[in-house]
Amino acid sequence: GQQVMQIPQYQHVQEGEDFTTYCNSSTTLSNIQWYKQRPGGHPVFLIQLVKSGEVKKQKRLTFQFGEAKKNSSLHITATQTTDVGTYFCAALGGSQGNLIFGKGTKLSVKP
Amino acid sequence: EAQVTQNPRYLITVTGKKLTVTCSQNMNHEYMSWYRQDPGLGLRQIYYSMNVEVTDKGDVPEGYKVSRKEKRNFPLILESPSPNQTSLYFCATGPRSSYGYTFGSGTRLTVV
Numbered sequence: 493g494q495q496v497m498q499i500p501q502y503q504h505v506q507e508g509e510d511f512t513t514y515c516n517s518s519t520t521l522s523n524i525q526w527y528k529q530r531p532g533g534h535p536v537f538l539i540q541l542v543k544s545g546e547v548k549k550q551k552r553l554t555f556q557f558g559e560a561k562k563n564s565s566l567h568i569t570a571t572q573t574t575d576v577g578t579y580f581c582a583a584l585g586g587s588q589g590n591l592i593f594g595k596g597t598k599l600s601v602k603p
Numbered sequence: 604e605a606q607v608t609q610n611p612r613y614l615i616t617v618t619g620k621k622l623t624v625t626c627s628q629n630m631n632h633e634y635m636s637w638y639r640q641d642p643g644l645g646l647r648q649i650y651y652s653m654n655v656e657v658t659d660k661g662d663v664p665e666g667y668k669v670s671r672k673e674k675r676n677f678p679l680i681l682e683s684p685s686p687n688q689t690s691l692y693f694c695a696t697g698p699r700s701s702y703g704y705t706f707g708s709g710t711r712l713t714v715v
Contacts, residue, residue, distance in 0.1 A: 537703035589634045589653045595645035
């Protein structure tokens with residue numbers, strides 16, 4: 493079935509440094525979604541990318557969808573302690589509703 | 604206020620004792636889904652439903668049952684829980700356009 497591989501598994505940064513997490517698939521994706529889960533919380537939807545080569549920004553967060561629609565990235569500029577959490581990518585599996593998650597990248601930020 | 608309500612938040616039970624985790628949403632969403640989250644394994648889909656009376660298996664359905672008799676409710680049933688079902692469970696809902704799921708607050712289940 494559909495799988496999305498996410499790297500790195502962990503990332504430790506100093507506050508103010510940039511952070512990037514990558515999501516890769518062996519098959520073409522119809523779309524890709526990104527979620528953030530704060531420690532002790534539940535996943536919260538951030539954004540969906542649909543078009544080949546699409547780039548979207550949310551303040552310090554930049555999301556990209558690859559030209560071949562097989563990979564995606566989330567980049568955070570100048571991390572803050574509020575960015576701490578686990579970031580997941582997710583893609584549709586065999587049918588609508590079958591949303592498959594990557595294993596996530598856990599971000600810690602040292603003040 | 605748009606809500607996905609899961610109950611209970613915490614549950615400790617014994618092996619073999621049937622239990623139900625409830626999930627209710629007030630957003631009129633067609634899609635509902637159950638995930639379990641385990642360290643190092645991320646979020647794995649158990650079952651999902653695309654509408655009333657329509658359910659399908661996710662990646663890890665063994666040992667679980669679901670039903671979707673009403674649009675707003677999607678209970679997760681463990682007929683005979685085992686310790687390997689100790690996990691953090693999330694219910695999630697989404698509109699037909701699949702524009703992102705809204706997650707409940709989670710149910711931490713321990714089976715001893």
